[in-house]
Amino acid sequence: MKNLVSMKDLSVEQIRAILEQAQAFREGAKSTLKNHYTMANLFFEPSTRTKMSFEMAERKLDMDVLPFEAGFSSTLKGETLYDTVKVLEAIGIDALVIRHEENNYFESLVGKVKPAIINGGDGTGNHPTQSLLDIYTIWQEFGTLKDKVVSIVGDISHSRVARSNADALTRLGAKVRFVCPPEWQGEFEAVNDFDEVIASSDVIMMLRVQHERHDGATSFSKEGYHEAFGLTIEREKRMKESSIIMHPAPFNRDVEIASELIECDRSRIFKQMENGVFIRMAVIEMILKGRE
Amino acid sequence: MKNLVSMKDLSVEQIRAILEQAQAFREGAKSTLKNHYTMANLFFEPSTRTKMSFEMAERKLDMDVLPFEAGFSSTLKGETLYDTVKVLEAIGIDALVIRHEENNYFESLVGKVKPAIINGGDGTGNHPTQSLLDIYTIWQEFGTLKDKVVSIVGDISHSRVARSNADALTRLGAKVRFVCPPEWQGEFEAVNDFDEVIASSDVIMMLRVQHERHDGATSFSKEGYHEAFGLTIEREKRMKESSIIMHPAPFNRDVEIASELIECDRSRIFKQMENGVFIRMAVIEMILKGRE
């Protein structure tokens, strides 16, 4: 593994290796990298959560992290992403995390530049470290993904997480179902009645309602959405005993999920964020080792 | 001490302990923290001075400091401060410095989240590390605060510093007087003639005129204010021999204070900023030790 831009690049074996390394880091393992590395996080879209999670992972691996201010960069002067990355290569940066709204932006980079490229999210929904931390959280819970029923609930058509996750979860043996209003399912097959799947799911994975993409187009009020497709207190009571709640965050309290459930016993929402740091440590270490 | 949000939380004994630790750091003492800590500085209002002072203190304590860009954060997506802090807790951050315009924003955090909360300024005027560095500067000068006459001059009604300081100074035995035009004294008792207090003050603590809050409302021109309530060259000459000048900065040259006095012999203005780093080191260390 020399870069990580999409879950499609990872074999089931590689995914397992990443989960095991993440677990080792969680249990206190130290980095075994031989060299001192420098990274930079190029976030052309705001994302405190993902950016700070990567920053923490990089610090825990004892790297130097150079600050990069996208809003203040030469891309303002019309520089291409390739040229920006070549500059950072010349300056001596070993690996880059990039979030960029352009679809498959990484195609102009991988194989053409020296720094390792780790995709922190692109326009078409590749967000592999988010998928890996979701998988890790389920694996941690059940010891396996085989035959686990995962219901992904919300705006499938606009969600990076949903599309990036579904394929990988399926390859690992999970049974993935999408749940959403008909107008949000896009090209995907989906269940349109949330109540049908509540009791049979091992994992209820709620997606964020992206208000900023739905103005006018949706027929739902916040309350109406919560009633029809939100994880309400009433629905939580009908969940299977061992089942868990997940959400990639940021969440809209009382829209896709009842505020009281965010930190309830079944919720793994903050656990997911904890896991994100260990997954990112594992990914970065494996990529840099693959280049040593 | 598990957090520091207001001077009201600190006993006179705790204040003394902080001053002594700050002095030890000034004299070259090293941190005696047992663990390696990670912090972040969440400044939702601009303040280079306070932010960089905290950053320096954190580096001197050998901490990792994760960058947090308020203008680029998920609060843009409507996330509450509590949820943002829970994310940072999950990522593994040990302590947070927060500046936020909301009154008592910290009430939603203290006792509810794991990271230590250090208030870097809120809407109601709590700014405890500023108060502590002011107190430290006076203590350093006179060896005590007992019976020292401190005249705080300027816009009392809008000043964080004034309100945060006055109570603590009084508890430590100082005699605090406010000096300002009648229209700026708000609910406070104040002297309205600066010349009355010049010769009898041990400390003249000037406040910044906040032009941005006074548009139209004030009857003063810059020159008129300087004449009536500014520390002019003429007034400085009538100050007591051992007395000192303080200002929390940023200052408006030739408005609240004559430009020539900023670095004069009596001025402790840049000394205050030096002291700020040591006070913040002491506060952070004591809080983290209290949690070890």
Added chain:
Amino acid sequence: MKNLVSMKDLSVEQIRAILEQAQAFREGAKSTLKNHYTMANLFFEPSTRTKMSFEMAERKLDMDVLPFEAGFSSTLKGETLYDTVKVLEAIGIDALVIRHEENNYFESLVGKVKPAIINGGDGTGNHPTQSLLDIYTIWQEFGTLKDKVVSIVGDISHSRVARSNADALTRLGAKVRFVCPPEWQGEFEAVNDFDEVIASSDVIMMLRVQHERHDGATSFSKEGYHEAFGLTIEREKRMKESSIIMHPAPFNRDVEIASELIECDRSRIFKQMENGVFIRMAVIEMILKGRE
């Protein structure tokens, strides 16, 4: 050398010493600084390239680098640059890199503040570390600058690089020629036909066309400029065998230089950026040693 604000301050001997130290760093030499230092990079104009190059140099010298956000600073509240720098001095910063649009902004600082001042670009075209990395790149190539013919091509009148470079190159024995359309030569003597100098140049140093400064004022379309004053594929073929191409970047592909030439054999464009890190390490180390 206590500060570096302009190439004019450097003797030929000092320049040579910097080149040699940069070369030593390139070959793996470690910093021999005795103390631990803290720096900050104050960029009041955007410049990812220069800022990150300095950041990398500072990290390689094992310094602490405090983040400074110009757009979020007290200069917003009308603070002078001198007062901002005095604050940073009080906080304990040892050296500052400053980029500021004001002409000779550093005159208010040098000799008046404690931190070392390193000019990262000012309004009048002083940008000494850029000049030094250009010189280093030529020296690295030819072992000397003596009698090397350097053609600087482009908007001389608006270019920091051109003006900063020309004098130093000349002092080191190079033969500098400016090449540009008559309307862009400003006060300088220039050749107005690029083809006249192609075959006789050892170095073709292309400048960036600054679209943002030429709206309407220029009679050139992008294609027209490329044809008349750009380094085209055709022109490159007529270059001297051992000659090289340089550009300070960011470049406009297919305007001042054909896209295919950016990474061609003769191009030293990314080499210049590599060299920038070593030059900045050398400059910072020499200045701080001069103060130890």
